[in-house]
Amino acid sequence: MSSIESSFFMSMIDAHAFSTVQLLSIEHTRLDFSDIVHLLQKTPCLCDLRVGMEDSPPSINNVHDEDIVDYIKTSQQSLSKHLSSLTISCEDETEETYNYSLAVALFVIGYPKLSTVFMWNIDTYEVMDNLHDFAESAVFEDFADRINNVARNIVQL
Numbered sequence: 001m002s003s004i005e006s007s008f009f010m011s012m013i014d015a016h017a018f019s020t021v022q023l024l025s026i027e028h029t030r031l032d033f034s035d036i037v038h039l040l041q042k043t044p045c046l047c048d049l050r051v052g053m054e055d056s057p058p059s060i061n062n063v064h065d066e067d068i069v070d071y072i073k074t075s076q077q078s079l080s081k082h083l084s085s086l087t088i089s090c091e092d093e094t095e096e097t098y099n100y101s102l103a104v105a106l107f108v109i110g111y112p113k114l115s116t117v118f119m120w121n122i123d124t125y126e127v128m129d130n131l132h133d134f135a136e137s138a139v140f141e142d143f144a145d146r147i148n149n150v151a152r153n154i155v156q157l
Contacts (some may be wrong), residue, residue, distance in 0.1 A: 018043045022082075025050040027089045027120070033058035033103050037110070040083060050087035050118075055096060058103045066139050072110045073142075083111040087157070089120035097123050101130030104154075108146050116153045124156040 018024075021043050030052045031039065037060055040046060057064055063071040086107060088100060100122050108114055119127065131151035135144040 020045050022046060023048040023050075025087075027052045027087070030054045030091065032056050033106070034060050036103075040111070045082055047082045048085040048087075049083060051089070053088045053090060053100065053103065055090060055094060055099050057099055058106055068106060069109065069139050072106055075110075082113060083107075084113045085116045085118070086114060087118040087120065088122065089157075090122055093121040095123050095126065097126040097130060101127045101134070104150065105131055105134045105140060105143075105147055108150050109140075109143050112146070114150060116155065117150055118155045118157050120157045122156075124154045127151075128154055 019042075022045055024039075024043060024046060027050050032054045033056070036049075036051055036053065039051075040049070043049075058068060060068060060071060060075075086104075088103070090100070100119070104117055104127065107117075128151045131147050131154075134140045135147040135151070140147060
């Protein structure tokens with residue numbers, strides 16, 4: 001299967017109604033964190049997302065670093081009531097896991113039912129370690145239990 005441009009895919013999402021979609025698999029399109037959050041806003045019934053993700057620092061509306069945690073906590077419109085399973089893949093096998101780990105921690109904050117994360121071509125042991133470190137930090141302390149629970153349920157594909 002060939003890859004489609006993320007900008008083309010996002011324009012399709014904006015132009016069409018996806019409000020009742022429950023499972024979406026777009027692993028051959030690389031989206032950044034902001035595009036994935038936008039996609040989740042457009043698919044409020046989505047329970048299972050399988051997506052290719054860019055290895056870039058997570059940001060939304062130019063909010064990044066520690067500020068993004070507060071942004072997600074206070075940004076109620078981006079929350080999904082149903083997302084429980086997330087598959088993240090990257091193009092080439094990587095040991096650089098910090099950005100993926102941070103994205104998972106942020107998804108845990110924004111999507112309270114998220115319980116299982118599957119990863120393709122990403123070192124899940126490093127992601128688990130990073131998530132446990134995040135859970136112990138002051139920035140993520142309100143979500144430590146949920147982050148640790150997801151960390152225990154990361155599956156390497």
